[in-house]
Amino acid sequence: MADEANRTAFLEIQGRMIESTGKMKQVQNQMRSKEAEKKRAYLTLEELKQLPDDTNVYKSIGRTFVLESKAALMNEQENKFKDSEASIISLQSSKEYLEKQIAEVENNLRELLQQDPGLARQIMSMNV
Template sequence: MATHPSQLAVDMELKKAFQEMQSKMIATTQQLKISDAQIETLKRTMAHSKLVDSEISQLPGGIRVYEGVGRMFLLQPLDVVRSNLTKKIKASDEKIKTIEINKGYLDKSLKESEDSLRELVLSKQQGK
């Protein structure tokens, strides 16, 4: 039984589409894993900042405390440190929301790729 030239072209087209789909799925899956890791890191940062804020909120007003900045510590007024912690929490929360939106786009893109590949396979099967 000889294969028809048009059948060979269809098989090559399907093979190419499957390879592209697989590459896209791998890349998207890696991006989703990176996004999840970033979200977890940001959540830990937020939890740490909230814990520090709750602990230093019990200190008397007007006191100065050390705030970690990179590899050094600065002696700062308590209200400045608490303000910085609040900003850090808010920035982390906004980054999480941005990453979640990006994850939604990645999931949608992955689903659209799967659907288009499914349609291609069905159209090739119906064309036989």
């Protein structure tokens, strides 16, 4: 009876671990994407700053280029840069929360395996 309860607890902990690590990978991918977007906006701004104010600049929309004022394009890139920074901060806090969750699940798993060495042997003997 206790063996079955421990097995059920292990499966629940395993499911939480899989879910948490999946979310962590998703957050890390989103952070990489936002970092790239931020860098692209920064580099575009730096290039635009070097141009004279009366220069024609074009904005890429898909495969089309649209003529825009330098000020409008710079404003758009500044907004992208700020939005990316805000998103990165938000994602960082999500990442920290998920790291705490993963650490908690690992501790729960460690405690369960210490309580029931037989379960640990069964897990180790499974074919992966």
